[in-house]
Amino acid sequence: MFKAVFRDARLWYRIVDALASLIDEGTIKASEEGVRLRAMDPSKIAMIDFEMPRDAFDEYECDGEVMLGLNFDEVKKVVKRGSAKEKVQLEVPPGSARLKIIFKGKATRSFSIPLIDIEYEELPTPSLSFNVKATAMADIFEEALKDVELVSDYVKLEGRSNAIVVKGQSDRGEVETTLTTETGALLELEVKEEAIASYSLEYLMDMITANKAAEVVTLEFSSGMPLSLTFPIPGGGTIRYYLAPRLEE
Numbered sequence: 556m557f558k559a560v561f562r563d564a565r566l567w568y569r570i571v572d573a574l575a576s577l578i579d580e581g582t583i584k585a586s587e588e589g590v591r592l593r594a595m596d597p598s599k600i601a602m603i604d605f606e607m608p609r610d611a612f613d614e615y616e617c618d619g620e621v622m623l624g625l626n627f628d629e630v631k632k633v634v635k636r637g638s639a640k641e642k643v644q645l646e647v648p649p650g651s652a653r654l655k656i657i658f659k660g661k662a663t664r665s666f667s668i669p670l671i672d673i674e675y676e677e678l679p680t681p682s683l684s685f686n687v688k689a690t691a692m693a694d695i696f697e698e699a700l701k702d703v704e705l706v707s708d709y710v711k712l713e714g715r716s717n718a719i720v721v722k723g724q725s726d727r728g729e730v731e732t733t734l735t736t737e738t739g740a741l742l743e744l745e746v747k748e749e750a751i752a753s754y755s756l757e758y759l760m761d762m763i764t765a766n767k768a769a770e771v772v773t774l775e776f777s778s779g780m781p782l783s784l785t786f787p788i789p790g791g792g793t794i795r796y797y798l799a800p801r802l803e804e
Contacts, residue, residue, distance in 0.1 A: 557585045557621040557647040560614035564637025564658055566768060566789065570605075571634050573765035573786070573794050575627035577603045577758075582675045583623040589615070589792075593678045601758050602681070602797040611791030613642065621647055623654060624673040630656075633666045681797055685775035685783065686748040687714030693766030693786065695740045696721070696774075699732035700759055706730050709801050710759060712776060714750040719774065723756075742771060750778040753801040759784075762796045769794070 561567050574581070574592065581594040589608040595601070609615040633656050637643050641660035647653070647670070658664045703710045703723030707730075713720040719734045719741060734740035762784055766772065769786035776782045785795045 556616060556618045556649045557623070558614065558616040558644065559585070559590070559609075559612045559646075560642055560644045560659075561611075562613050562642055562790070563639050564634065564641040564643040565639035567643045568631070568634040568637055569765075569768040570607075570788065570792075570794065571627060571631050573762075573768055574603060574605060575631045576761040576764045577601055577796065579628060580624070580626050580671065580673055582673050583625060584675075585617045585621040585623060586619070587617055593680075595678065596758075600755070600799045601762075602678070604680070604795040604797070605793070607788070607792035611788070614644075618649075622675060623647065624671040624675075625654070626668075626671055629668055630654075633668060636664070636666075681781070681783075683775075683781060683783065683797075684777070685780070686746065686777040687719075687750045688743075688745045688773065688775045689714070689719045689734070689741050690743040690771055690773045691719065691734055691741050692739070693763070693769055693772040695734065696772055697763045697766055699734070700756065700763060702730045702732055703756055704760065708756050709753050710756050711751065711753045712774070712782070714746050714776065716746050716749065717744070719744070748777075750776060750780075752776050752778055752780060752782065754782050754798050755801055758798050762798070765794045765796075 592605040641658045644657040646655040656666045699721040706728040707723035707725045711722040721732045765786040773785040782798045
C-alpha cells in the first residue's frame with residue numbers, strides 16, 4: 556500500500572518534468588521515510604538523484620518498500636492536467652500493478668497508469684569533493700546558458716574567488732556572463748581553489764528545466780571533475796543532477 560497527497564498539482568508536474576528531462580523510465584522507491592529516485596541517463600553521462608521526505612506531503616502512507624516502475628513521459632502527460640489550485644494524490648492499492656493519480660479540487664479526477672517492470676539497481680551516492688560551491692538564482696543561470704547556446708554546444712564554468720563565470724566559445728563567436736554576490740546573481744559563493752571545467756550544454760539545458768520547481772540552484776565543481784546541480788523543492792525535497800565533464804581536445 557502506498558498513498559501520498561501533495562498540495563500543489565502544478566508544482567508536482569514541474570518536478571516530474573524535471574525527472575523526465577533526463578530519463579525515460581525509472582523506479583521511484585517509496586518507503587516509510589519518503590520517496591526517492593536515483594538513476595543514470597541512457598548514455599551514463601549524467602545521474603539524477605531525487606528525494607522527497609514524507610513531511611513534504613500533506614498525507615503519506617507506505618507499508619514497507621514499494622517500487623514504482625514508471626514511464627515518465629506517460630506520467631508527465633497525466634500530471635500536466637493538474638493545476639496549482641488542486642492537490643494531487645498518488646496511490647498504489649494493495650496488490651495493484653497500477654499507479655492512481657487523483658486530482659482533488661472543485662472536481663475529483665482520477666487517472667490510472669500501469670506500472671512497468673524495470674530492473675532496479677541501487678546506485679551509490681557519488682563520493683566527490685568540490686573546490687567551488689555557489690548558490691545562484693536559477694533563472695539567471697538559465698539565461699547565461701541560453702546565451703552560450705547561441706555560439707557553442709558546450710559551456711565552460713570558471714570558479715573565481717569572487718565570481719562564477721559562464722563562457723561559450725566557437726567559430727560562431729564568444730559569450731561570457733559573470734555572476735557575483737554583489738549583483739544578486741549569487742546568494743553564496745565558496746571557493747577553496749579556483750577551478751575551470753567544461754560540460755555538455757545539451758545536458759545542462761535539460762537539467763535547468765528543474766528551475767520551474769525551484770528558485771535557486773547550487774553549483775558544485777572542480778577542474779576537470781563532474782558538475783553537481785542541486786535544486787531545493789519548496790516545502791521539502793531536492794532534485795540533484797551530476798554531469799560528467801567534457802574532455803578537452
